[in-house]
Amino acid sequence: MSITGHLRGAVQRHPHPLDAAIALVLFVATAVTAFGGHQAFEAGDRGERGVLLAIVAIGCGALIARRRFPKIALLVSAGAAEMFFAKIGGSGSGSGGVLIVLAPSIALYTVAEQVERRSGLIACGAAVATFATVHALSHPAMLGAENLALTAIGALAIAAGDSSRTRRAYLAEVEARAERAEQAREQDASRRVAEERLRIARDLHDSVGHQLALISVQSDVAGRAIDTDGPAVREALAHVKAASRQALGELRDTVSLLRQPGDPVAPTEAPAPRLDALEDLLAALRTSGLEIDQAVRGSVTRLAPAADLTAYRVIQESLTNVSKHSSARRARLLLDYGPGELHVEIDDLSVGDAAVSPVLRSSLPRHGIVGMRERVLALGGQFTAGPGREPAFRVAATLPYQPLDLAVGSESES
Numbered sequence: 536m537s538i539t540g541h542l543r544g545a546v547q548r549h550p551h552p553l554d555a556a557i558a559l560v561l562f563v564a565t566a567v568t569a570f571g572g573h574q575a576f577e578a579g580d581r582g583e584r585g586v587l588l589a590i591v592a593i594g595c596g597a598l599i600a601r602r603r604f605p606k607i608a609l610l611v612s613a614g615a616a617e618m619f620f621a622k623i624g625g626s627g628s629g630s631g632g633v634l635i636v637l638a639p640s641i642a643l644y645t646v647a648e649q650v651e652r653r654s655g656l657i658a659c660g661a662a663v664a665t666f667a668t669v670h671a672l673s674h675p676a677m678l679g680a681e682n683l684a685l686t687a688i689g690a691l692a693i694a695a696g697d698s699s700r701t702r703r704a705y706l707a708e709v710e711a712r713a714e715r716a717e718q719a720r721e722q723d724a725s726r727r728v729a730e731e732r733l734r735i736a737r738d739l740h741d742s743v744g745h746q747l748a749l750i751s752v753q754s755d756v757a758g759r760a761i762d763t764d765g766p767a768v769r770e771a772l773a774h775v776k777a778a779s780r781q782a783l784g785e786l787r788d789t790v791s792l793l794r795q796p797g798d799p800v801a802p803t804e805a806p807a808p809r810l811d812a813l814e815d816l817l818a819a820l821r822t823s824g825l826e827i828d829q830a831v832r833g834s835v836t837r838l839a840p841a842a843d844l845t846a847y848r849v850i851q852e853s854l855t856n857v858s859k860h861s862s863a864r865r866a867r868l869l870l871d872y873g874p875g876e877l878h879v880e881i882d883d884l885s886v887g888d889a890a891v892s893p894v895l896r897s898s899l900p901r902h903g904i905v906g907m908r909e910r911v912l913a914l915g916g917q918f919t920a921g922p923g924r925e926p927a928f929r930v931a932a933t934l935p936y937q938p939l940d941l942a943v944g945s946e947s948e949s
Contacts, residue, residue, distance in 0.1 A: 554599050557641070562595040565634045569623075583622075590619045594638045601645040606658055609642035613662055617669055636685060639666070640692040647696025648703075656697070663689035737906040748855045749778045749823055774822055808851075809843045816851060817868075825858040826865045828884075833872030842936035845910045846870075846879055849918075852903045853881035853930040861885050867926070877934045882926035907932070 566588060594615025601608040616635045643662065646655050667686045754775060761768050808816075817827055838846065850868065857866040865884040870877065904920050907930070911918040917933040 550602055551599065554601060558595045558598040558638075561598070561634065561637055561641075562591055565591050565595065565637075568634055587619065587622055590615050590622065591635060594619065594635055598638060598641055601642055602649065605642065605646045605649050605655075609639060609646050609658070609662055612638040612642045613666055617666065636688060640688050643689055643692040644696040644699075647693045648699045649696075652697070652700065656693070659689075659693045659696075663693070733909075737909065747778075748859050749819060750775050774819070778819070808847050809840075810838065810847055813847065813850065816847075816854070820854050820858055823858055824864055825854065825861075827854065828865070828867045829870075830868070831870045831872075835870075836872055836936075836938050838877065838934075838936045838938070841914060842877065842934050845914055845916075846877055846932070846934055848910060849879055849907050849930065849932045850881060852907055856903060857881070857883045857928075861927075875935055875937075877936055879930075879932045879934070881930045883928040885927040904930075 569587065569591070594612045597608045597611035597615070616639050619635050639662070643659050646662075647659050649655070650658065663686060666689065754771070817829065821827060837843070854866055854868070858864070861883050863883075863885040867880070867882040867884055869880040869882075871880075907920070908918045911932045911934060915935055918931070920928075920930045922928050
C-alpha cells in the first residue's frame with residue numbers, strides 16, 4: 536500500500552487527532568498574521584491582544600468537534616470569525632488575521648459533506664448569506680471585492696463538501712453492489728453444487744442400487760441352494776458376477792464426472808440406459824426369481840433421450856423394489872403409448888392388506904420414490920405411488936414426450 540493509502544487509513548481510524556492538528560495549525564497561522572498586521576497587537580495593548588487570541592482559539596478550536604457536531608462547529612466558528620472582524624474593524628483598518636475565515640470554511644465543508652443533503656445545504660446557504668449580510672452592514676469598506684471573495688470561499692467550501700458526499704455515496708453503492716453480486720455468485724454456485732450432488736446421488740441410486748439389489752437376491756438364492764443344487768448355485772453366482780461388473784462400470788462412469796479440469800480425459804457423459812434395453816432388464820429380474828407380466832398398448836415410439844431415460848429409471852426402480860420386498864414376487868408392467876404421452880404402471884401383485892404392505896413399508900420412506908417423482912416432475916409429467924387393495928402397491932407415471940426423430944430435427948435446426 537502507498538504512503539497516501541496508509542495516511543488515509545490512519546485518518547479514517549483516528550479522525551479527531553487530525554482535526555485537533557488542523558485547529559492548532561490554523562490558530563497559529565491566524566495569530567501570526569494578526570500579530571504582524573494589526574495595531575491591536577502592539578506591545579502596549581495586551582488586553583486587546585488577549586481577547587482577540589481567545590476569539591481565534593474559540594473559532595479554530597470548534598473544528599475539533601466538527602465531525603460529531605458539524606452544525607454547532609459551523610455556528611461557533613462563524614460567530615468567532617465575525618467577532619474577530621468586528622474587533623479589528625473597531626480598532627482600525629487592516630487585513631491581519633484574515634485566515635480566521637478558513638475555520639468557518641472548513642466547518643461549511645463538513646456540514647455539506649456529513650449532514651443530510653437538503654438540511655445541510657440549507658444550513659450552509661443560510662450561514663453564508665448571514666455572514667455576507669453582516670459584513671455588508673457592519674463593514675462598508677468590505678462591501679466590494681473582499682465581501683464577494685468571502686462569499687465565494689464559502690460557496691466553494693459547500694460545493695467541495697457536497698462533491699465529497701456524492702463521491703462517498705457512490706463508492707458505498709459500488710461496494711454494496713459488488714458485495715451483493717458476490718453473494719449472488721456464491722448462492723448460485725451453492726445451488727449448482729446442490730443440484731449436481733442431487734443428480735449424482737439419484738443416478739447412483741438408480742443404476743448401482745439396482746445392480747446391488749440383484750446381487751442381494753442372487754446371493755440369497757445361492758445361499759439357499761448351496762447344499763442341494765450345485766447348478767443353481769453356479770448360475771446365481773454367475774449373475775452376481777455380471778451384476779457386479781455392470782455396477783462397477785456404471786459407478787466408474789458416474790465418478791468420472793467429478794474429475795477436475797486438468798485430470799486425465801474421462802467421458803463427459805455416462806452412457807444412459809434406454810427403453811431399448813428394457814428386455815435385458817426384465818430378463819435379469821426374471822432370472823432373479825421375479826415373475827413379470829408385461830403389456831404394451833399403442834404404437835411403440837422411440838422417445839427423446841430425457842423421457843426415454845426417465846421411463847427406464849422408473850421401471851427399473853419400481854421392479855427392483857418389488858423384487859426386494861414383494862411377498863408374492865409377482866409384478867405387472869404396463870406401457871401405454873398415447874398421443875404425446877407415455878403412461879407407465881408397475882404393480883406389486885402381493886395379496887393382503889395394503890396398509891401393511893412390505894413394499895409400502897420399505898419404499899415410501901426411502902430415496903427411490905423421491906428420485907422417481909423428481910425425474911418425472913422435471914419433465915412436466917405426473918407421478919403417483921401408493922397402496923391399493925389390488926394390487927397391493929402401484930407406481931404410475933405419465934410422461935409427455937416428443938418422438939426422437941422430431942427432437943433430433945429441432946436440435947439440428949437450432
